[in-house]
Structure formats: structure tokens, C-alpha cells
Amino acid sequence: MATRLRKTRKFRGGRHHGWGQIGQHRASGHKGGLGQSGMHKHHFIRMLLTDPRHFGHDSTHPPHPNLVRKWASVRDLDDIYAKHGxxxxxxxxxxxxxxxYDKLLGGGQTKNAYVIKVGRFSATAEDKVKKSGGEVLAAE
Structure with a gap:
């Protein structure tokens, strides 16, 4: 279509090109903001209808069932035996x-053979205790 026949030729010299008096049809002003703006204010009903779970959060999740609060390493066994063995x-x-103690971990070395009663233990801790001539027993 030739430029001289387009509708926009009629609007040349006017401020709004048929979009009303004040700043309409510009950027995002006529929409009430960009994206999710106004969801707690002027777009609240739209939020309720389209995404009612938009605000808030899920309830807390239970803690990990195998939470280890206190542990000892193989390197600590000599000191622990000296005090409580x-x-x-x-x-x-x-x-x-x-x-x-909740768990025995495999850090360090021990020379002495101990019989250790503990709830949980790592595979490396069990290997190191067995190499020194001891054993690890799972306690209830």
C-alpha cells in the first residue's frame, strides 16, 4: 500500500494518533506495569483468578531422619579410651x-585394638578399626 494512502497519514501532526488524551498506548503504562507488577495492588483480582498460589510458601519440611549431631573419628579413639574406656x-x-556419639568416621589412624559400640559408622572407619585388630559393633 502506498504511504499516501495509509491511515497514519491522517494522524501526522496530532499527539496521540487516536489513542486518547494522556499517554495511552505507550510502553507498559496502559497495562498497569510490566510483568508481575501490581499483583498485591491493582492486579490483585487477576492474581487470584489466574495464580492463587502466587504468594506465600510451602510449609517447612521435616528434618533429615539420619541427622548426625555428634561424631568421633578413628584418630580420637585413643583419647576417648583414656577418659571413658x-x-x-x-x-x-x-x-x-x-x-x-551418633557416628564413627574414618579420619586418622589408631594403633590399638578396640571393640567399639556405636549406632552408625562409615565403611572406612570399620576398615581401619579391623586393620588394627579391633571390631565395630552396631548399637541400638
């Missing part, structure tokens, strides 16, 4: 679960 039938026994 017992001799039972010629064996050195450490009851970590009675002392409040």
Missing part, C-alpha cells in the same frame, strides 16, 4: 553411643 574380658571396649 573399659576392660571387658581382656578387650578394650569403648561405648560411643553411651557417651552420646
Amino acid at each position: 573399659k576392660q571387658e574380658g581382656g578387650k578394650k571396649v569403648i561405648d560411643l553411643s553411651e557417651l552420646g
Whole structure:
């Protein structure tokens, strides 16, 4: 279509080109803002109709069931035995679960053979205790 026949030729010299008096049909002003703006104000009913779960959050999730609060490493066994260890039938026994430990971890080394009672233990901790001649027992 030739430019001289287009409708916009009629609007040349006018401010609004048929869109009313004040700033209509410009940017996002005629929509009430860009994107999600106004969802708690002038677009509240639109939010309720289209996305009622827009605000708020889900309830808290329960904590991890195997939460480890206190642990000991293999390197700590000598010190723990010196303070709290017992001799039972010629064996050195450490009851970590009675002392409040939840898990035995495999960091460090030990030279002595201990019988260790603990709720949970890592595979490396079990290997290191067995190599030193001891054993790890799962306590309830």
C-alpha cells in the first residue's frame, strides 16, 4: 500500500494518533506495569483468578531422619579410651553411643585394638578399626 494512502497519514501532526488524551498506548503504562507488577495492588483480582498460589510458601519440611549431631573419628579413639574406656574380658571396649556419639568416621589412624559400640559408622572407619585388630559393633 502506498504511504499516501495509509491511515497514519491522517494522524501526522496530532499527539496521540487516536489513542486518547494522556499517554495511552505507550510502553507498559496502559497495562498497569510490566510483568508481575501490581499483583498485591491493582492486579490483585487477576492474581487470584489466574495464580492463587502466587504468594506465600510451602510449609517447612521435616528434618533429615539420619541427622548426625555428634561424631568421633578413628584418630580420637585413643583419647576417648583414656577418659571413658573399659576392660571387658581382656578387650578394650569403648561405648560411643553411651557417651552420646551418633557416628564413627574414618579420619586418622589408631594403633590399638578396640571393640567399639556405636549406632552408625562409615565403611572406612570399620576398615581401619579391623586393620588394627579391633571390631565395630552396631548399637541400638
